[in-house]
Amino acid sequence: MSTLSDRQLIETKFETLISKSKIYIKTRNETELISLREDIENLKEKVHAGLDNKTNIHNINYLTSLKLMLSILQKFTCSVELMENMKSKKPLYEQLDTKQMLDILLPNIKCLVEYDNWTENLNTQKLEQDYEFIESLEDQHKRVLLTYLIQDWHNMDEVINLLKIGEIYKNIAEKLVSLSVISNYLEKQN
Numbered sequence: 001m002s003t004l005s006d007r008q009l010i011e012t013k014f015e016t017l018i019s020k021s022k023i024y025i026k027t028r029n030e031t032e033l034i035s036l037r038e039d040i041e042n043l044k045e046k047v048h049a050g051l052d053n054k055t056n057i058h059n060i061n062y063l064t065s066l067k068l069m070l071s072i073l074q075k076f077t078c079s080v081e082l083m084e085n086m087k088s089k090k091p092l093y094e095q096l097d098t099k100q101m102l103d104i105l106l107p108n109i110k111c112l113v114e115y116d117n118w119t120e121n122l123n124t125q126k127l128e129q130d131y132e133f134i135e136s137l138e139d140q141h142k143r144v145l146l147t148y149l150i151q152d153w154h155n156m157d158e159v160i161n162l163l164k165i166g167e168i169y170k171n172i173a174e175k176l177v178s179l180s181v182i183s184n185y186l187e188k189q190n
Contacts, residue, residue: 006046010069011113013043017076018106022099024083025165036080044073065112068179072109072172079168082161098162101137101169104130108176124180131173138166 017039024032047069056062108130111122145159 006050007113010043010046011110013039013046014109014113015106017043018102018109021076021079021083022102025098028086033080033083036076036083040073040076040080044070047073064179064183068112068175069109071175072112075168075172079165082164082168086158086161098141098165098169101134101166101173104134105169105172105176108173112176112179122176122180122183124177124184127173127177127180131170131177134170134173138170141166 017036020032020036020039023029024036047066050056050066051063051070108122108127142163145163148155149159
């Protein structure tokens with residue numbers, strides 16, 4: 001991941017990953033799910049190759065960025081597993097704004113891919129606001145999903161999976177906030 005083209009490729013793959021996640025939540029198209037799995041594995045290989053690259057082994061920003069990307073990819077792997085469990089074609093997802101959650105995460109993940117200057121690009125205050133907004137969306141989702149559950153308890157699996165997916169997206173935002181807070185603290189110490 002040391003070259004500009006590698007970073008652009010990873011950035012593009014994250015954009016595609018988020019786009020396909022949004023599409024699958026809405027359409028439940030199985031081919032999107034298969035493609036999502038392949039994209040995640042492809043991205044993991046690229047990031048692992050960056051970690052194996054010994055030329056930037058002493059660059060802490062580079063290593064931190066790659067490790068966090070792996071963690072984010074693991075979260076996306078978990079969300080895909082949950083998506084596989086959503087067999088229902090009922091429109092429960094239409095009341096949820098997971099699309100907006102992903103749209104909020106994307107620019108922050110893109111900053112992370114720019115490992116040379118991600119510490120300057122990740123604005124802690126904005127990240128905290130994004131996290132709070134995602135958290136409020138998740139709370140809103142819980143209320144909406146509870147009504148679906150009350151209407152028909154057969155919606156239980158769908159409701160639980162959608163709640164877990166929202167929680168995963170919130171966890172990604174939380175990781176980005178934590179990283180930004182720590183990096184700002186370390187910069188002030190130097």
